[in-house]
Amino acid sequence: QWAETYARLIVPQGTLIVLLYPLIRRGQTPPYRVTMAECEVYLKRYFVLVRVDPNCRCTEGHEGNELMSVWKRL
Numbered sequence: 868q869w870a871e872t873y874a875r876l877i878v879p880q881g882t883l884i885v886l887l888y889p890l891i892r893r894g895q896t897p898p899y900r901v902t903m904a905e906c907e908v909y910l911k912r913y914f915v916l917v918r919v920d921p922n923c924r925c926t927e928g929h930e931g932n933e934l935m936s937v938w939k940r941l
Contacts, residue, residue: 874913883938914938
């Protein structure tokens with residue numbers, strides 16, 4: 868449902884920047900692990916993936932556990 872909401876809010880050809888965190892599971896409590904594949908399942912209906920940046924400037928202590936992606940609204 869979140870992908871549909873972003874699709875309504877972002878104009879055609881508009882940009883959505885997504886920061887995925889955490890990529891690595893650490894226990895049974897939130898925040899829960901999220902993957903790029905999961906993100907694509909929901910967004911590909913409304914957006915096209917433009918770029919993935921595995922080396923984005925991370926929050927200290929989150930190195931290797933964050934991923935930034937850029938999407939263009941269809």
